[in-house]
Amino acid sequence: MSERQGRLSKANDWDNIVRVINKSPKNFCIIQTYSGFFGSTVYRAIVGSSTDYVWDQSMCGAVANEDLGPLEWPHTTEGYAIYERNNDVMYPYFKENHLATAHISIDMLEYTTAKKIISKIKQNKILLLKTHDMTPRDFKCKIVRIVGSIQNITNLNDSNSVFRDRDGVYIEPCHDNNFFNLDVEKFMSDDYDTYCNEYLKLCSFLELMPNINNVRQYILLLKDKINRYEKDIL
Amino acid sequence: MKTTIEHLNKLIEKYPDNFVIIFFKGGMAGSALCRIINSHPEFYYKQKYLNQKEYNDPLKFPDLVEGFNVQDHSWLGFKEQHLSCVHLNFYTPWINSETQKYIASGENILEYLDLVNKNHKVALKTHNFSLVPRFNQSKRIVLEGNYLDRGFDHLKNMNYEVADYSKEDVFKFNIQKLMSPEYDIFLEAYIKLVQELNLTPKINSVRSFILMWLERQERFKRTLS
Numbered sequence: 001m002s003e004r005q006g007r008l009s010k011a012n013d014w015d016n017i018v019r020v021i022n023k024s025p026k027n028f029c030i031i032q033t034y035s036g037f038f039g040s041t042v043y044r045a046i047v048g049s050s051t052d053y054v055w056d057q058s059m060c061g062a063v064a065n066e067d068l069g070p071l072e073w074p075h076t077t078e079g080y081a082i083y084e085r086n087n088d089v090m091y092p093y094f095k096e097n098h099l100a101t102a103h104i105s106i107d108m109l110e111y112t113t114a115k116k117i118i119s120k121i122k123q124n125k126i127l128l129l130k131t132h133d134m135t136p137r138d139f140k141c142k143i144v145r146i147v148g149s150i151q152n153i154t155n156l157n158d159s160n161s162v163f164r165d166r167d168g169v170y171i172e173p174c175h176d177n178n179f180f181n182l183d184v185e186k187f188m189s190d191d192y193d194t195y196c197n198e199y200l201k202l203c204s205f206l207e208l209m210p211n212i213n214n215v216r217q218y219i220l221l222l223k224d225k226i227n228r229y230e231k232d233i234l
Numbered sequence: 235m236k237t238t239i240e241h242l243n244k245l246i247e248k249y250p251d252n253f254v255i256i257f258f259k260g261g262m263a264g265s266a267l268c269r270i271i272n273s274h275p276e277f278y279y280k281q282k283y284l285n286q287k288e289y290n291d292p293l294k295f296p297d298l299v300e301g302f303n304v305q306d307h308s309w310l311g312f313k314e315q316h317l318s319c320v321h322l323n324f325y326t327p328w329i330n331s332e333t334q335k336y337i338a339s340g341e342n343i344l345e346y347l348d349l350v351n352k353n354h355k356v357a358l359k360t361h362n363f364s365l366v367p368r369f370n371q372s373k374r375i376v377l378e379g380n381y382l383d384r385g386f387d388h389l390k391n392m393n394y395e396v397a398d399y400s401k402e403d404v405f406k407f408n409i410q411k412l413m414s415p416e417y418d419i420f421l422e423a424y425i426k427l428v429q430e431l432n433l434t435p436k437i438n439s440v441r442s443f444i445l446m447w448l449e450r451q452e453r454f455k456r457t458l459s
Contacts, residue, residue, distance in 0.1 A: 073438035073439065073442065074438065075436055075438065075439065078437075078438075192449060192453055209297075210297070211297040212297060213294075213295035213296065213297050213300075213446070214289075214294060214295065214297055216446065216449070217294070217295065217442045217443070217445070217446045218442065220442060220445040220446060220449060221438060221441060221442035221445060224417060224441065224445055227417075228417050
């Protein structure tokens with residue numbers, strides 16, 4: 001697995017990727033998320049709300065040989081597989097990497113190729129892609145942009161957190177027609193009604209049948225893990 | 235001949251290792267514990283007993299509706315049952331009456347025979363504490379502690395008291411600790427349960443189920459009770 005925040009390096013297969021996605025935009029959806037803004041959680045919530053999306057064992061993030069659903073936590077380990085930085089360089093923060101994240105095993109849009117994307121396409125399915133690049137507007141498919149701030153979701157801003165130390169980062173919404181701006185603070189809220197309203201807006205934009213309970217159950221456990229990490233393990 | 239409850243009682247006595255029996259008073263999350271125990275690979279369940287039609291997992295809440303299906307209940311209305319309870323429609327063969335002659339409505343002795351034949355193990359639950367001495371060959375769990383704060387009117391200001399079963403070899407279990415919002419308290423209680431019943435731990439699944447259960451109690455208390 002690899003992940004890196006920052007602007008998209010368009011030195012890869014970018015033009016081909018844009019061409020593939022724009023040729024059949026109904027078969028793609030993109031999550032645009034700043035690193036640490038719960039992009040994997042939103043990914044899981046979307047795919048866990050509809051069988052229309054591509055999902056297989058290779059994406060589930062399990063360490064052991066478990067075939068997990070998008071909203072399923074590992075049974076044989078505490079958390080998901082850890083992310084490497086790039087080129088097999090490990091983050092030095094195993095605990096947070098393993099215990100307080102919802103990592104999935106997919107290539108970020110900026111590090112994949114058109115060939116890899118095509119290999120993942122399945123008939124009549126939507127392939128959900130993820131990018132940390134908050135700038136591109138090249139795509140015609142639906143884009144879920146995770147906006148707002150995570151400052152009030154976690155207390156990790158003053159810590160050594162790799163994934164959640166985003167003090168002062170505020171992601172502005174984008175008002176293009178194919179964008180939906182998901183307010184991360186509302187989606188991850190402790191307040192059920194606030195969560196529910198934001199999740200239902202997401203479902204409405206993507207035409208998903210809501211799975212309110214199971215998405216909520218997933219989020220509650222993730223928040224429990226983050227709280228434990230903050231309080232006891234850090 | 236209609237099946238009497240005595241047929242089932244004798245079955246349990248004959249095959250005590252296939253049954254774990256939870257003894258608890260209403261409002262003490264006996265159904266939640268029953269779901270938790272039966273969800274482990276060492277135990278057995280059928281989706282049709284889970285009071286929802288979507289997921290073959292006792293620890294998942296339904297998504298097409300807010301909560302689990304409701305049943306006839308003597309003191310719980312629709313709101314309490316649907317929104318804050320996690321009732322099952324099986325595993326509760328005894329009704330509370332001392333004069334009970336027949337197996338409870340919805341239960342089926344053939345299912346119990348079948349699971350014994352297949353050597354499956356299940357957790358049952360009852361409010362009928364008079365059965366504690368009788369099933370002394372089976373693992374018996376007696377729920378202890380204080381009443382859980384669930385906003386049920388009829389339980390307000392009541393103390394949860396059960397008789398002293400110290401002479402019986404029962405497993406006394408504090409359900410409040412298992413259903414705690416504090417992870418460490420939950421984990422300690424859960425590990426006790428795992429050790430007592432020789433379960434393969436499913437910490438993430440059980441914890442997420444409990445967190446959801448806790449949130450539903452709070453929502454019910456805050457807005458609906």
